[in-house]
Amino acid sequence: MKPDVIITGHQWWWEVEYPSTKMVTANEVHLPVGKQLLLELRTKDVIHDWWVPELGNKMDMILNRTNFLWVNINKPGDYIGACSEFCGAQHAWMRIKVVAQSTADYNNWLMANTKKAAEPMDKEAIAGKELFQNKSCAGCHRIEGTSAIAVVGPDLTHLAGRQYLLTGLLANNESNLNDWINHPQQIKSGAHMPDFMLEKDSVRAIAHYLSQLK
Incomplete structure (x- = not known):
């Protein structure tokens, strides 16, 4: 069955x-x-x-x-x-x-x-999408409808529609996304999400983009 x-x-x-x-x-x-x-x-x-x-x-x-x-x-x-x-x-x-x-x-x-990911709605989110694709994010995650097709980490196609991040550790909001991307090992030590040491503006743009994926 x-x-x-x-x-x-x-x-x-x-x-x-x-x-x-x-x-x-x-x-x-x-x-x-x-x-x-x-x-x-x-x-x-x-x-x-x-x-x-x-x-x-x-x-x-x-x-x-x-x-x-x-x-x-x-x-x-x-x-x-x-x-x-x-x-x-x-x-x-x-x-x-x-x-x-x-x-x-x-x-x-x-x-x-089942729908493809929402397109970014503003300039910062558009920049965040480009950074997501061109930095290491797309090497681990999938966002349906984009060139990110990896399956190492969680699928993020509709990430913003979930109530929590990190299996309940954080409420799902843009601020917590920003903190997680910026210093993942400080938040969930041992997780397989590395610290890529991105510029703060880049982290903010990526978090802003992900926060629109409902």
């Missing part, structure tokens, strides 16, 4: 794929209520463990092995969980957020997130 959602654990974030649309997002898992859903669980590195207590059992994610978990959510709302297998320095900040929605709201969300 084909899964409804494929969730892959990384140090230290969650990749979320919807096979029916080939849409990929990160960290916030949207699911419809009132439907039996099959989750396929994988890892790209060490052992992780998917656990959202209100939604059922834990399930290990082991390299080169695929596990499955059935869920059926009865009530819309946010369901919070975490990786429950120690997976390295930032294990404590590998949180899970499941957003359970009515069928109509879920379908609207899915349709919106």
